[in-house]
Amino acid sequence: MKRHILSGAMLLGATLAFAAPAAAQGSGSATIDTIKSRGMLVCGVSTGVAGFSLADSKGVVQGIDADTCRAVAAAVLGDVSKIRFVPLNTTNRFTALQAGEIDLLVRSTTWTLGREANLGLLFAGINFYDGTGFMVKSASGVKSVKELDGATVCVQPGTSTELAIADYFRLNKLKFTPVLIQDQNEIQNTYLAGRCDSYSTDASGLAAFRFQQGPKAEEQVLLPEIISKEPLGMMVRKGDDKFFDVVRWTLFAMLQAEESGVTSKNVDEMLKSTNPDIRRLLGAEGDLGKAMGVDNKFAVSIIKGVGNYAEMWDRTVAPLGIPRGINNLWNKGGLHYPPPIR
Amino acid sequence: MSGAVIDPRQAPIRAAPKKALSLSWSDPRFRNIVWQVVVLGTVALIVWYLVQNTTRNLAARRIATGFAFLGRTAGIPIGEALIDYDPSISTYGRALLIGLLNTLKVAVVGVVLATILGTLLGIARLSKNWLIARLSAIYVEVIRDLPVLLQLLFWYTALQGLPTPKNSFHPLPGVFLSNRGIKIPVVEWETPFWWALAAFVVGVIGTVAWSRSATRQQEATGVRPKVWPVALGFLVGFPVLIWGALGAPFAVEMPVLRGFNFTGGATVSPEYSALTLGLVIYTSSYIAEIVRSGILAVPTGQWEAAGALGMRSGTVLRKIVLPQALRVIIPPMTSQYLNLTKNSSLAVAIGYQDIVSIASTTLNQTGQAIEGIAAIMLVYLIISLSISLLMNWYNARIALVER
Numbered sequence: 098m099k100r101h102i103l104s105g106a107m108l109l110g111a112t113l114a115f116a117a118p119a120a121a122q123g124s125g126s127a128t129i130d131t132i133k134s135r136g137m138l139v140c141g142v143s144t145g146v147a148g149f150s151l152a153d154s155k156g157v158v159q160g161i162d163a164d165t166c167r168a169v170a171a172a173v174l175g176d177v178s179k180i181r182f183v184p185l186n187t188t189n190r191f192t193a194l195q196a197g198e199i200d201l202l203v204r205s206t207t208w209t210l211g212r213e214a215n216l217g218l219l220f221a222g223i224n225f226y227d228g229t230g231f232m233v234k235s236a237s238g239v240k241s242v243k244e245l246d247g248a249t250v251c252v253q254p255g256t257s258t259e260l261a262i263a264d265y266f267r268l269n270k271l272k273f274t275p276v277l278i279q280d281q282n283e284i285q286n287t288y289l290a291g292r293c294d295s296y297s298t299d300a301s302g303l304a305a306f307r308f309q310q311g312p313k314a315e316e317q318v319l320l321p322e323i324i325s326k327e328p329l330g331m332m333v334r335k336g337d338d339k340f341f342d343v344v345r346w347t348l349f350a351m352l353q354a355e356e357s358g359v360t361s362k363n364v365d366e367m368l369k370s371t372n373p374d375i376r377r378l379l380g381a382e383g384d385l386g387k388a389m390g391v392d393n394k395f396a397v398s399i400i401k402g403v404g405n406y407a408e409m410w411d412r413t414v415a416p417l418g419i420p421r422g423i424n425n426l427w428n429k430g431g432l433h434y435p436p437p438i439r
Numbered sequence: 440m441s442g443a444v445i446d447p448r449q450a451p452i453r454a455a456p457k458k459a460l461s462l463s464w465s466d467p468r469f470r471n472i473v474w475q476v477v478v479l480g481t482v483a484l485i486v487w488y489l490v491q492n493t494t495r496n497l498a499a500r501r502i503a504t505g506f507a508f509l510g511r512t513a514g515i516p517i518g519e520a521l522i523d524y525d526p527s528i529s530t531y532g533r534a535l536l537i538g539l540l541n542t543l544k545v546a547v548v549g550v551v552l553a554t555i556l557g558t559l560l561g562i563a564r565l566s567k568n569w570l571i572a573r574l575s576a577i578y579v580e581v582i583r584d585l586p587v588l589l590q591l592l593f594w595y596t597a598l599q600g601l602p603t604p605k606n607s608f609h610p611l612p613g614v615f616l617s618n619r620g621i622k623i624p625v626v627e628w629e630t631p632f633w634w635a636l637a638a639f640v641v642g643v644i645g646t647v648a649w650s651r652s653a654t655r656q657q658e659a660t661g662v663r664p665k666v667w668p669v670a671l672g673f674l675v676g677f678p679v680l681i682w683g684a685l686g687a688p689f690a691v692e693m694p695v696l697r698g699f700n701f702t703g704g705a706t707v708s709p710e711y712s713a714l715t716l717g718l719v720i721y722t723s724s725y726i727a728e729i730v731r732s733g734i735l736a737v738p739t740g741q742w743e744a745a746g747a748l749g750m751r752s753g754t755v756l757r758k759i760v761l762p763q764a765l766r767v768i769i770p771p772m773t774s775q776y777l778n779l780t781k782n783s784s785l786a787v788a789i790g791y792q793d794i795v796s797i798a799s800t801t802l803n804q805t806g807q808a809i810e811g812i813a814a815i816m817l818v819y820l821i822i823s824l825s826i827s828l829l830m831n832w833y834n835a836r837i838a839l840v841e842r
Contacts, residue, residue: 187803188799188800188802188803191803191806191808192802192808195500195502195808211804211805211806212806214503215502215503215805215806215807216502216503216806217497217500217501217502217503217806245699246698247697247698247699247700247702248698248699248700249619249699249700252516254515254796254799254800254803255799255800255803255804259515259516259800260514260515260804262516263514263515263516263526263527264514267526267527273516274518274700275516275517275518276518276710276790277516277518277790277792277796277800278787278788278789278790279787279788279796279799280788283592283788283789283790284790286596287599287790290596290599290600290618291599291603291618292599292618292619292709294699294700334500335500335501336499336500336501
């Protein structure tokens, strides 16, 4: 509950305690050096969103955000299991990254200018294209967000969602009363108890929430309007360009693997491929991985560990009934467009 | 009481012969000055170093600093505010002010209610009535042992168990109890009400003056003239007269169910109710024990002596025991008031937007964690110091009664 205060205090402590910013060291990246000496990547994820990062019955965190973290661990350390997940809520996530508690934040966080300009943090890519949606109870008979005038809306504070809703209702001259609770389970229970007429967050999060209701899913309806762009991605600290590169190209490698048809099943055969694009991706040709400061075959570790983007999607998000839509590759009508690996 | 008071503390102090300050280590005054300069200088140096270092590190990490964000448009929605707030034009500074007012709203109401409830419970536990004493003891022992956060979540969940606005519970005309909160009718405020309020203030002054003159009369003649009819006239009759003379305007705004929720009237939100209720119930269990210990600290002889004078037990409690018990009660009571105020920060758990909730949203949206935490610290420091000052002043007044 009070973790954001703690992180804030820790940030205060960290900035007070370190006499000078960490000087450039061996690999040229303080973060990569820390990860290697620790032998483990520390990744910030959510406190539990199905499809993104949610612990399964064995306590293993599953989801597209968790797998993106694993892919980075595979790229840096060559092993997807060398990872520790730190669950964070919406208000303590940035301070945790700023204070160095985590190396990487993959917590369905929206890429905005304000966050890059003010927080000293940087988005390294988009692993999910999303938008703000609204959920209502089917019994209410509401069919559109425009009918929500005067409604009470449950939303988590400190999110881009809360700003998007305030803007949208103002623009459409509608009134609403917010109920703001930090803890995700608590806000969902509050909505289910009837304190709010509507629950708003990213459409994917709503789909996941609806899915978690099991047989009662029919009682909840997603309204058709998507009122904002919410590109969700991975965040790193500013000032460590090498680690930034690794995170960014980890995602691109997964997308390129999908585009080139490389999967976790055929990756070994693909190493013998004659296609130069595939050979460069897998590090059979050239030394692009080494130039970036990781193993030359980093993409092989990633693909063997978590698969290409499509495999990751099918394993994590697809079971929630979320269509691939704009999250498809560019040549299939989507927005994912990995730059050439050469 | 008796005539001449000889208090050695009030006798003029014989001044020590003035001696020039010598710059020698054997002069205690010189030594004191040197040590004080050294300590102050060290503290100033440490503070300067920490501030410099923080600023440099924040700049190196490219994290925005400064308090300029207070003047920027907030854009964050706020559920309940005592002053006007519109996310499209209001600033972060105003949002934080609303947070401060919301915290005070809980603290002030909470302290008053917890004191009343706690005092009643403390007295009840000492009651000769077996049932009342046991019930009060059970209340104290159970409530004191449960974590306050758990209690807040319990009350919040319980309030959500109320029916929806359409099926709301409707005990009195214009009063609706639903899971959206308590809706009550409000009287539309017009100018004559200000005059009536002014008349009430005059009435309070008049009542105090009359009560003092009654005390003087009692000391002179032994008979205390009745105070309550005069007080009633001053406090109720006079304002009503003024209000009536100005045309007696009275328009009630009733809450009406429209669409999703009620419009019109005033709302007490479930978040505020749960927080205040939870804190009052929790803190009152501690206050009950403090009051009980205070009463027990008054020697039994005082009760017996008052009884021998023919006083009733209620009068004994009010006139003899409580004034003496207060000396024991006030210092720990101050701690409980401070605890209640600080516990109000648990509001974030149940979605009440107090200063911590709004400041943490602000620091998250602006990324300025240090400024946000500093704002929270400053607010609690100011509130806590004010409570302490007030209670210490009151304590000093009470303590003087002892002879």
